[in-house]
Amino acid sequence: MQDILTICNYCGCGCGVYLSVTHNHVVGSYPSRNHPISRGNLCSKGWHLHEFVHSNKRLTDPLLRKNGVLEKVSWDEALDTTSKALMTAKEKTGPDSIGVLSSAKCTNEENYLLQKLTRIGLGTNNIDHCARL
Amino acid sequence: MTNSIAELEEADVLLITGSNTTTTHPQIGRNILKAVDHGAKLLVIDPRRTDIARQAHIHLALRPGTDIALINAMMRIILDENLADDLFISMRTENFIQLRDFLHRLDLKELAKITEIDLETIRKAACIYARSSKSVICYCLGVTQHTCGTDNVQAVANLAMLTGNVEKKHSGVDPLRGQNNVQGACDMAALPAVLPGYQSLEDPTVRARFQSVWQRELPRKTGRSLTEMTHAGKDGPIKAMFIMGENPALSDPHLNRVEETLINLDFLAVSDIFLTETAQFANVVFPAASFAEKGGTITNSERRVQLCRRAIPPIHNCRPDSEIIMELGHRMGCPGMDFNSDAEIMEEISLLAPIYGGMHYDRLAENHGLQWPCPDRHHPGTEFLHKYYFARGKGQFTITRHQEPSEKATKKFPFTLVTGRGSYHHYHTATMTRNSIRLVREYPQAKLEIHKDDCEKLNIGDGEMVELHSKRGTVQICAQVTDRVKPGTVFSSFHFFEVPINQLTVDVMDPKSKCPEFKVCAVAIKKVHHD
Numbered sequence: 251m252q253d254i255l256t257i258c259n260y261c262g263c264g265c266g267v268y269l270s271v272t273h274n275h276v277v278g279s280y281p282s283r284n285h286p287i288s289r290g291n292l293c294s295k296g297w298h299l300h301e302f303v304h305s306n307k308r309l310t311d312p313l314l315r316k317n318g319v320l321e322k323v324s325w326d327e328a329l330d331t332t333s334k335a336l337m338t339a340k341e342k343t344g345p346d347s348i349g350v351l352s353s354a355k356c357t358n359e360e361n362y363l364l365q366k367l368t369r370i371g372l373g374t375n376n377i378d379h380c381a382r383l
Numbered sequence: 384m385t386n387s388i389a390e391l392e393e394a395d396v397l398l399i400t401g402s403n404t405t406t407t408h409p410q411i412g413r414n415i416l417k418a419v420d421h422g423a424k425l426l427v428i429d430p431r432r433t434d435i436a437r438q439a440h441i442h443l444a445l446r447p448g449t450d451i452a453l454i455n456a457m458m459r460i461i462l463d464e465n466l467a468d469d470l471f472i473s474m475r476t477e478n479f480i481q482l483r484d485f486l487h488r489l490d491l492k493e494l495a496k497i498t499e500i501d502l503e504t505i506r507k508a509a510c511i512y513a514r515s516s517k518s519v520i521c522y523c524l525g526v527t528q529h530t531c532g533t534d535n536v537q538a539v540a541n542l543a544m545l546t547g548n549v550e551k552k553h554s555g556v557d558p559l560r561g562q563n564n565v566q567g568a569c570d571m572a573a574l575p576a577v578l579p580g581y582q583s584l585e586d587p588t589v590r591a592r593f594q595s596v597w598q599r600e601l602p603r604k605t606g607r608s609l610t611e612m613t614h615a616g617k618d619g620p621i622k623a624m625f626i627m628g629e630n631p632a633l634s635d636p637h638l639n640r641v642e643e644t645l646i647n648l649d650f651l652a653v654s655d656i657f658l659t660e661t662a663q664f665a666n667v668v669f670p671a672a673s674f675a676e677k678g679g680t681i682t683n684s685e686r687r688v689q690l691c692r693r694a695i696p697p698i699h700n701c702r703p704d705s706e707i708i709m710e711l712g713h714r715m716g717c718p719g720m721d722f723n724s725d726a727e728i729m730e731e732i733s734l735l736a737p738i739y740g741g742m743h744y745d746r747l748a749e750n751h752g753l754q755w756p757c758p759d760r761h762h763p764g765t766e767f768l769h770k771y772y773f774a775r776g777k778g779q780f781t782i783t784r785h786q787e788p789s790e791k792a793t794k795k796f797p798f799t800l801v802t803g804r805g806s807y808h809h810y811h812t813a814t815m816t817r818n819s820i821r822l823v824r825e826y827p828q829a830k831l832e833i834h835k836d837d838c839e840k841l842n843i844g845d846g847e848m849v850e851l852h853s854k855r856g857t858v859q860i861c862a863q864v865t866d867r868v869k870p871g872t873v874f875s876s877f878h879f880f881e882v883p884i885n886q887l888t889v890d891v892m893d894p895k896s897k898c899p900e901f902k903v904c905a906v907a908i909k910k911v912h913h914d
Binding site: 254255256257258259260261262263264265266269271274275276284285286287288291293294295296298300301302303304305307308309310311312313314315320325328329330331332333334335336337339342343345346347348349350351352353354355356357358359360361362363364365366367369370371372373374375376377378379380381382383 | 388389407408409410411413527528559560561562563564565566567568569570571572573574575576579584597599600601602604605606607608609610612613615620621622623624625626627628629631634635649650652655656657658662665666667668669670671673674675676677678679680681682683684685687688689690691692693694695696698699700701702703704705707708709710711712714715716717718719720722725728729731732751807808810811815816818819820821822825896897898899901
C-alpha cells in the first residue's frame with residue numbers, strides 16, 4: 251500500500267488528503283495532519299473521496315455519435331473529428347460562433363491551456379466556466 | 384478571500400451572509416465554530432435557519448433579495464451610533480460624503496419593513512459588527528446570485544470599509560469560492576473579459592507581452608459569458624461548443640433553454656469522467672482522467688496554489704484533459720501546445736501572470752502551496768489582501784439601493800423558491816457524489832423544504848410527493864416538513880437529475896456580473912394525488 255498526498259477534489263476549502271493506493275487502485279482517503287486547512291479533519295465527502303474514481307459508470311473510451319447513437323471510437327478518430335468540426339465552424343460561421351466552457355474542477359494548467367487554445371487557436375474570447383453557478 | 388482560512392478562528396465577530404458554511408465549506412465552517420468556542424460573536428444573514436444560523440448569536444432571517452436594504456440599515460445605524468472608523472475612512476477611502484448623505488436620507492423603519500426583520504435586531508447586529516476591530520464578513524452565492532448581485536457585494540464592501548474592517552489580520556471580506564478550483568479557473572482567465580492574472584484584454588502592453596509569448600494575434604472582442612452561450616437558443620450566435628468538465632444541462636438556470644441550445648448546435652464535444660446530462664447531447668465525448676489520475680495545481684478559496692499528485696495512472700482508455708487540449712491544439716495548428724509536464728505549463732503561467740510570478744513546482748511542493756499574489760521566487764506569498772492599499776488605490780464607497788427581485792410571488796405562484804447546494808453529502812450536479820455508495824445512502828433523493836404551517840394549510844405530510852410549478856416548468860419532488868425555511872419560502876437543491884429544479888428558475892441575470900438569479904423565483908405547490 252502506498253499513500254499519496256494530494257488535494258481534495260470537492261470544495262474550495264482545499265484540504266490536504268492522502269489517497270491510499272494498492273495495485274493501481276485507490277482504496278481509501280484520509281486527511282493530512284500537517285496541512286494548514288485539513289489539520290487532521292475531513293468532511294464526509296472528503297472521507298469518501300476515493301469512491302467515485304473506480305465507479306463502473308466511468309467513461310472508458312472516446313465516443314462518437316454515428317446515426318444518432320454514441321459509439322466507441324479510437325482517440326485519433328475522436329480528436330480528428332473534433333478539431334475538423336471546430337475549424338469548419340471557425341471558417342464558415344466565424345471564430346465567435348464557437349463557445350468553450352472550461353472547468354472549475356480541472357487544474358490551473360488545464361484551464362490555462364484551454365483558454366490559450368480558445369484565444370489563439372480558435373480566435374475567440376468566448377470562454378467561461380461555472381464561477382457564477 | 385482577502386483573509387486566510389486559519390485567520391477566521393481568531394476573529395472576534397463573524398458576519399456570515401448567504402452562505403450555508405457548515406454544509407458547503409465544512410472546514411471553513413469548522414473554523415468559524417472554533418472562533419465561537421473561543422468567545423467570538425456569530426451573526427448570520429440568511430432567509431433560512433441553516434445549521435450555522437442555528438449557532439448564531441443573532442440570525443437575521445431576511446426576506447430573499449433584500450440584502451441591500453438590510454446592509455444600508457446597518458450602515459445607517461453605525462453612523463447614528465458614531466461607530467464608523469473615521470481615520471480609516473479619511474486615509475483609505477473616497478466618496479464617503481455621498482454615501483453618508485444618502486444613508487441619512489433613508490428611513491430605518493421602512494428598511495426594516497422591506498427586510499421583514501425587527502429593527503432592534505438589526506441594531507444589535509450592526510453594533511456588534513462595528514464595535515470590534517476584528518470583524519470578518521464571509522459571503523457566498525446567497526449574496527451574488529441575484530439580479531442585484533454586484534450591488535449586494537458592493538454593499539458588503541461599504542459596510543467593511545465604513546468600520547475599517549479590511550486592512551488587518553482577522554478582518555476582511557471573504558467570498559467563499561465553491562468548487563475546488565473555481566478560484567484557479569478565474570485566475571487562469573477561463574473568463575470572457577480578461578487574460579491570465581486578471582490582466583486587461585485591452586491594455587496594449589499586456590497584449591504585446593502575451594502575443595510575443597503565444598506568437599499569435601489575440602482576439603479583441605470581449606467574449607460571451609456562460610449563460611450567454613448556453614442560452615443562445617436555436618438560431619443563436621453559437622454554432623459549435625467544446626465543454627470540459629462542466630454540466631450546464633443540469634446546473635444552469637431555465638434548463639429548457641439550455642437544452643434547446645445544445646440540441647441545435649452543429650457540433651458539441653464534451654470531455655468528462657462520466658456521461659453527464661450534457662455529454663448525452665454531444666457529438667464527441669472524451670473520457671477524461673479523474674483528479675487521482677493526474678497532477679497539476681489547484682487554487683483554493685484563500686488563494687493558495689496547491690500541488691496535486693498523481694496517485695494512479697489513468698484508468699481504462701482515459702487521458703488527462705491537458706493531453707486532450709494539446710492534441711486538439713496540434714491538429715488545429717495552434718502554437719505553444721507542446722509541454723512535457725504540468726511544471727512546464729506553470730513556468731509559462733508564472734512568466735505571464737504577475738500574481739503567479741513566484742509559483743514554481745519546487746516551491747509549491749515544499750510549502751503546502753503558496754498564496755497569491757506571489758510575484759517572484761523569493762516572495763513568501765500573501766496571507767491577507769489590501770494591507771497598505773487597495774488594488775485600485777483608495778477604496779471607493781458606492782451607493783447601492785434596494786431593488787425588488789425580478790419575480791414576485793403572486794396569487795397564482797404564491798411561494799418563493801430559493802435554490803442552492805442543500806446537502807452535506809452531495810456536490811453541485813452530484814456526478815461524483817452519486818457515484819459514491821455511502822454518500823448516496825446518507826442522502827438518496829431530492830427534498831423540498833417547506834415550513835410546517837404551509838404544509839398544514841396544503842395538507843402535505845413529510846415524505847409526500849408534491850408538484851412544483853413556475854412560469855417555466857414543473858417538477859415533482861418529495862416534501863420535507865421543516866422550520867428551516869420561513870412560511871411562504873421553499874428551498875431545494877439542484878443535485879438530482881430526476882428533479883431538474885433549474886427548469887423552474889428564472890433566466891434573468893445581474894447585468895454586470897451575468898450571475899443568474901437562482902435565489903428568488905415564484906412557484907406554486909400542489910400535492911400529488913395517487914389514485
